[in-house]
Amino acid sequence: MSLKVKIPADSLQLGMYVVELDRPWLDVPLMFQKFMIKREVELKTLKEYCQYVYIEVDEQFWSLQKDKLKAKAKTAPLPENTPLHHELKRAHGTYEAAREEAINLFELAKMGMKLDISHTRRIIQSCMISVMSNANALFWLTRIKDKSQFTAEHSVRVAILAIALGKYLKLDEQQLELLGLCGMLHDLGKTQIPEEIVDKPCQLTEVELRVMQKHTILGYELVNSDHSINSTVKDVIKNHHAHIDGTGYPKLPAEQISFYCRIISIVDAYDTMTSDTCYSRSSSARDALKELFNQRNKQFDGELVEAFIRMLGIYPPGTLVEMSNGEVGIVISTHPEKKLKPKVELVRDSEGKLRKSLIIDLSKSPSDKSGMRYSIKRPLADGAMGFDMRSYIQQTHHIQSNNQR
Numbered sequence: 001m002s003l004k005v006k007i008p009a010d011s012l013q014l015g016m017y018v019v020e021l022d023r024p025w026l027d028v029p030l031m032f033q034k035f036m037i038k039r040e041v042e043l044k045t046l047k048e049y050c051q052y053v054y055i056e057v058d059e060q061f062w063s064l065q066k067d068k069l070k071a072k073a074k075t076a077p078l079p080e081n082t083p084l085h086h087e088l089k090r091a092h093g094t095y096e097a098a099r100e101e102a103i104n105l106f107e108l109a110k111m112g113m114k115l116d117i118s119h120t121r122r123i124i125q126s127c128m129i130s131v132m133s134n135a136n137a138l139f140w141l142t143r144i145k146d147k148s149q150f151t152a153e154h155s156v157r158v159a160i161l162a163i164a165l166g167k168y169l170k171l172d173e174q175q176l177e178l179l180g181l182c183g184m185l186h187d188l189g190k191t192q193i194p195e196e197i198v199d200k201p202c203q204l205t206e207v208e209l210r211v212m213q214k215h216t217i218l219g220y221e222l223v224n225s226d227h228s229i230n231s232t233v234k235d236v237i238k239n240h241h242a243h244i245d246g247t248g249y250p251k252l253p254a255e256q257i258s259f260y261c262r263i264i265s266i267v268d269a270y271d272t273m274t275s276d277t278c279y280s281r282s283s284s285a286r287d288a289l290k291e292l293f294n295q296r297n298k299q300f301d302g303e304l305v306e307a308f309i310r311m312l313g314i315y316p317p318g319t320l321v322e323m324s325n326g327e328v329g330i331v332i333s334t335h336p337e338k339k340l341k342p343k344v345e346l347v348r349d350s351e352g353k354l355r356k357s358l359i360i361d362l363s364k365s366p367s368d369k370s371g372m373r374y375s376i377k378r379p380l381a382d383g384a385m386g387f388d389m390r391s392y393i394q395q396t397h398h399i400q401s402n403n404q405r
Contacts, residue, residue, distance in 0.1 A: 005057060019034050105188070141318075
């Protein structure tokens with residue numbers, strides 16, 4: 001079945017079939033009315049003369065593309081309505097609650113019990129509130145990682161980053177909640193995989209890898225009969241390892257990979273690369289973003305990868321960085337037009353000792369006591385130089401984890 005849909009002229013592509021304009025056809029210097037765009041000159045003319053047009057598409061194709069076209073038409077920097085250090089305390093409570101919820105969900109799934117996601121939905125809504133206030137606080141907290149709870153914590157981090165990307169793409173609150181649920185539940189199937197494979201402290205054998213890959217189907221089977229779980233979430237659980245180029249698992253043509261799946265696959269890969277696992281050391285955020293960029297239009301949706309990189313910046317909030325004078329800092333926030341000059345909180349002196357916290361804005365070219373202008377020398381992996389984000393937040397911001405109260 002064909003549909004007539006309205007899209008921004010800037011989103012037009014070669015091969016689209018145009019059936020109506022936002023102005024009379026005679027006002028536009030084109031030879032035909034209702035035609036397939038085959039030449040760049042036609043594309044340029046439509047974009048020059050029209051703000052939006054109507055195209056005719058297959059209904060199945062449109063169900064995939066409508067969110068992408070909406071997202072492509074508008075993006076905006078994440079809001080910072082509350083100073084980071086004011087938001088951090090509330091965000092910490094939200095993150096701890098999300099962590100406990102994820103651990104509980106995975107325990108229930110492991111025992112084969114029915115999941116009640118009504119509380120999970122409320123947790124996701126709390127994450128959305130924090131992201132809309134100042135996402136940088138939750139970004140900081142996603143850098144606190146416990147290998148013994150990797151799968152559950154990973155799911156929380158994927159949910160948070162997916163919500164943030166959705167907010168950056170100006171998706172509505174219903175879509176943000178759905179993205180958060182997709183992130184929280186995408187790896188449920190790992191509860192059905194033997195622990196000796198999930199927690200194996202070295203690379204998996206080919207046979208073990210095939211068993212691990214079954215977690216997508218096993219997760220889908222866990223929730224498929226549960227009518228309280230949205231079909232989009234079920235689809236993400238089943239297909240988040242499918243690749244745009246037809247590889248991955250399961251092997252799907254690109255048009256069958258949903259918008260939500262495309263987002264979760266990017267965020268899932270990013271968090272895995274930037275985390276210590278039982279069989280690999282973490283990469284810096286910058287190296288992980290570089291790998292995502294290299295895999296755009298292969299493993300991942302290219303436009304969404306580029307949006308994710310724009311959202312986080314070259315040095316994502318929470319990134320540990322070594323400064324040009326040997327001091328160490330944590331990136332607080334980035335500006336989309338000044339990606340190489342974020343705000344940084346200096347936390348260690350040039351000798352590696354904890355120092356009194358000092359926030360500097362690299363876009364204003366600050367200098368240290370010797371007159372040397374600050375700049376970032378290199379990003380560091382989480383935990384580099386023995387730096388413990390959890391301890392730093394507890395000591396500097398007087399926030400304790402629930403299990404330490």
